[in-house]
Amino acid sequence: MPAPSRRSPPVPIRDRDPSDPAFKSVELAQRGRMILDVAAADLEMAEEHLGPFHETTWHFRNALAEARRSWDRLRAEFGSAALDAALAEPPLAILTIGEDVDPPRAIFLSIGGKTYRVERIAGTDLAPALWRLTRLPLSEDGPYYVARLRDGTYRCDCAEWTYQVAQIDHAPPCKHVTGLLAMGWI
Ligand SMILES: [Zn+2]
Numbered sequence: 001m002p003a004p005s006r007r008s009p010p011v012p013i014r015d016r017d018p019s020d021p022a023f024k025s026v027e028l029a030q031r032g033r034m035i036l037d038v039a040a041a042d043l044e045m046a047e048e049h050l051g052p053f054h055e056t057t058w059h060f061r062n063a064l065a066e067a068r069r070s071w072d073r074l075r076a077e078f079g080s081a082a083l084d085a086a087l088a089e090p091p092l093a094i095l096t097i098g099e100d101v102d103p104p105r106a107i108f109l110s111i112g113g114k115t116y117r118v119e120r121i122a123g124t125d126l127a128p129a130l131w132r133l134t135r136l137p138l139s140e141d142g143p144y145y146v147a148r149l150r151d152g153t154y155r156c157d158c159a160e161w162t163y164q165v166a167q168i169d170h171a172p173p174c175k176h177v178t179g180l181l182a183m184g185w186i
Contacts, residue, residue, distance in 0.1 A: 116135060
């Protein structure tokens with residue numbers, strides 16, 4: 001009798017074909033979360049700069065209500081646990097704003113369930129690859145600076161890095177470094 005073949009480990013979701021159902025649900029969840037967070041940030045900004053009754057503010061208020069309805073539909077369809085699991089996956093959906101210009105005005109990623117505006121900024125001698133990650137809606141945490149250093153190691157200035165990664169030998173990098181690595185951007 002032939003020996004049972006050893007099952008190969010499952011292919012990580014982000015490496016699967018975009019038509020794969022698991023890939024699709026992670027994509028939908030991450031995209032929906034980002035649209036919701038960007039809409040909330042837009043409204044916040046409009047209220048602050050234009051006031052609560054300006055036409056643009058109303059536009060963003062409606063956009064946020066629509067994004068929330070879509071998000072609630074997604075939650076009803078997938079269930080909260082599946083949605084949370086999808087958001088915990090490394091980023092695979094990219095949300096861009098202002099695609100008519102190159103590079104787009106803003107690029108967003110969903111990392112660890114949080115939405116970040118991701119900007120490549122000028123590197124330095126010590127850190128040739130440098131990215132700024134800004135939380136949306138705007139938060140007191142960050143922005144974070146994520147770097148690949150000249151010696152090929154990585155660094156982030158988030159609390160996870162400072163209090164865990166930097167303290168423990170061979171600890172895996174923080175979610176920001178892991179996220180950018182998954183995208184192949186750093
Ligand atoms: Zn970090």
